[in-house]
Structures are given as structure tokens and as C-alpha cells.
Amino acid sequence: MITETTNIFGIRAIIEAIESGSTINKVYLQKGLRGNLFYELDKLIKQNKIATSTVPVEKLNRLSKNSNHQGAVAQISPVEFYDLEKLIESTLEKGDTPLFLLLDQLSDVRNFGAIIRTAECTGVNGIIIQKNGSAPVNAETIKTSAGAAFKIPICKVDHIKDAIFLLQASEIKTVAATEKTEDSIFDIDFKQPIAIIMGSEHRGVNPSILKMVDYKAKLPLLGEIASLNVSVACGAFLYETVRQRLQ
Numbered sequence: 001m002i003t004e005t006t007n008i009f010g011i012r013a014i015i016e017a018i019e020s021g022s023t024i025n026k027v028y029l030q031k032g033l034r035g036n037l038f039y040e041l042d043k044l045i046k047q048n049k050i051a052t053s054t055v056p057v058e059k060l061n062r063l064s065k066n067s068n069h070q071g072a073v074a075q076i077s078p079v080e081f082y083d084l085e086k087l088i089e090s091t092l093e094k095g096d097t098p099l100f101l102l103l104d105q106l107s108d109v110r111n112f113g114a115i116i117r118t119a120e121c122t123g124v125n126g127i128i129i130q131k132n133g134s135a136p137v138n139a140e141t142i143k144t145s146a147g148a149a150f151k152i153p154i155c156k157v158d159h160i161k162d163a164i165f166l167l168q169a170s171e172i173k174t175v176a177a178t179e180k181t182e183d184s185i186f187d188i189d190f191k192q193p194i195a196i197i198m199g200s201e202h203r204g205v206n207p208s209i210l211k212m213v214d215y216k217a218k219l220p221l222l223g224e225i226a227s228l229n230v231s232v233a234c235g236a237f238l239y240e241t242v243r244q245r246l247q
Contacts, residue, residue, distance in 0.1 A: 006076045009060075009069035011037045018044045023077040025136040026051045030060055030071035041072065049158060051132050077137050084128060084155040084163055088170050091125045098172050099124050099241060100195035104160050104205050105133040106230060111201065112137075113144025114231035120148035122238040128155045128163045128195075160197075164212050167195045174213040176205045177237055179227065181216035188217050190241040198234045 008017055014027060015037075027045055029038075031054050045052055063073040091098050101124050106112055112135040119127055134156075135141065142149045157163045164174055175188055176197040188194075197213060199205035210216060219228065219236055228236070 006078060007063055007073055008076060009064040009067055009073045011041050011070045011072045014072055014074045015041050015044060017074060017076065018048055018050070023079070023081055024048075024050050025075040025077045025138060026053060027072060027074045028053050028055050028060060028063060030055065030057050030069075033071040038071070049131050075136065075138065078139070078142060079137050079149055079154065081156045082126065082153040084126070084157055084166060087126045087153050087155060088166065088172070092170065096125065097191070097245065098170075098193040098195070100126050100128060100167060100172065101234070101238075102128045102160055102163055102174075102195055102197040103130075103134065104197060104209060105130055105200045105203075106198065107133070107135050108201055108230075109135045109138060109141045110144050111135070111229070111231045113141040113149070115198070115234050116141070116145035116152060116154075117148045118231070118235045118238055120145075120152045122242050124152060124238065126153040126155055128157060128160070130160050131156045131158055160206075160209060161212065164195075164197075164209065168214070173215065175215040175217055175237075176210055176213045177218070177233055178205050178210060178216050179218045180204075180210065181218055183215065183217050185217045185219055185237060185240050188215050188240075190244045194241070196234070196237050196241070198230055198237075201230055 008014060018024065027050055029052055060069045060073050101119050116127065137149055137154065167174060172193040172195050174195045174197060197205055219233060
């Protein structure tokens with residue numbers, strides 16, 4: 001079990017990590033950083049669409065434990081990410097009824113870890129996240145997932161919309177979990193090839209994505225609270241899928 005995030009620091013070291021193909025969650029850059037080496041790093045970051053954050057030097061000092069970070073610290077992902085198109089192809093070739101899970105900019109690592117754990121337990125073929133704006137796969141994610149992050153394929157895409165187009169082109173239906181519908185989760189046929197889309201903790205599924213999906217579905221809420229925690233709601237959707245497929 002990984003207990004801490006792997007950080008690398010120093011501009012040259014980060015450049016070499018990117019060029020070697022390491023999977024980097026995020027690069028933290030010091031405010032006002034300049035120089036030829038920085039511009040080389042910045043170019044690579046943009047080419048590889050790596051998430052960045054501009055932070056005060058104090059944060060970099062903490063991340064690097066006061067080592068000579070040269071104004072840049074990168075967090076390396078402890079897991080390798082899968083190519084979505086290849087994963088869809090391999091899933092279809094196996095003859096499985098596909099079950100994918102898309103997370104639309106989920107930001108809380110503990111929710112992410114809990115969802116990964118439930119997804120692995122319910123036979124999800126792959127989890128799809130967006131490169132920017134999504135919770136990272138870091139030590140806390142892995143701990144919360146009880147190690148399931150090492151057992152289930154996770155794909156990163158430039159845009160969730162791209163993934164939806166690819167899934168639909170492969171005859172995999174998409175269903176978004178949202179309260180903005182009259183259709184219940186129990187009205188959806190989860191026995192067919194399907195991808196479930198869960199939204200972020202505060203906004204839910206993006207309205208532009210809701211326009212693209214094949215189905216929208218909500219969970220019945222009998223109390224006064226207007227919504228469920230996203231990991232709990234995701235578990236309900238996944239286990240309704242299991243229930244239907246076991247019948």
C-alpha cells in the first residue's frame with residue numbers, strides 16, 4: 001500500500017520525468033517563475049496537457065520538505081492510466097456486457113477512492129476521468145479505495161464529451177445521474193451495454209453533458225435532504241446494475 005504521494009522537484013527533474021513518459025498528476029509552479037528552463041518546462045506541460053497550479057513558495061517548500069525545488073514540484077501518479085479506445089475494444093472482445101463509469105470533474109479524493117472501491121466490487125470495466133479539474137489518484141485516493149485503484153482500469157481523457165462520443169459510437173448507452181429528470185433509476189435498462197455518469201459534488205453533471213446522454217435518471221429521495229453524497233449515489237446506481245444483471 002502506498003502511504004505517501006511521490007513528489008519530484010526541480011525543473012530539470014520534472015522535464016526529464018515528462019519526457020520519459022511518467023504519469024504526472026499535477027505540477028506546482030512558483031509565482032513569477034521565469035527563465036529559459038522554465039519556458040521549456042512550461043512548453044512540455046502545455047503539450048502534454050498536464051494540470052498546473054501557481055502557488056506561493058511556502059507551499060513548494062512544504063511539498064519538497066525545504067529541498068532545492070527551483071520553483072517547481074510535480075506529483076507523480078502511483079498508477080498507470082489506460083487508453084480508453086483500447087479498453088473499450090478489449091472489453092467488447094471479451095464478450096462482457098460493458099459497464100463503464102464516467103466522473104464529471106469529481107474533486108474530492110475520498111469520494112473518488114470510495115467510488116473506485118465500489119466500482120471494483122461491482123464489476124465496472126473502467127473508470128473515466130477528465131485530465132483537468134478531476135480529483136487526482138494519489139495516496140489518499142488509494143487508501144480510501146482499499147487498494148482497488150490498482151485493480152480497475154482508470155482512463156484519463158481531455159474532455160468527458162470525447163469519451164461519451166466514443167462510447168456511443170461503440171453502441172454503449174450513457175445514463176447520467178441527475179435530479180433534473182422525471183425518470184427513476186428503476187426505469188433504466190442496465191442489462192444493456194452502459195456507461196454511468198456521475199457529476200461533481202457541488203454542481204452535478206454538467207448541463208452540456210446532460211444534452212448528450214441517452215438517458216437521465218434520479219434516485220428516489222424520501223427525506224428532507226435534497227441530495228445524496230456522490231459516492232453513495234454512485235453505489236446505488238452500480239448495485240441497481242448488478243441487481244438487474246443477476247436476474
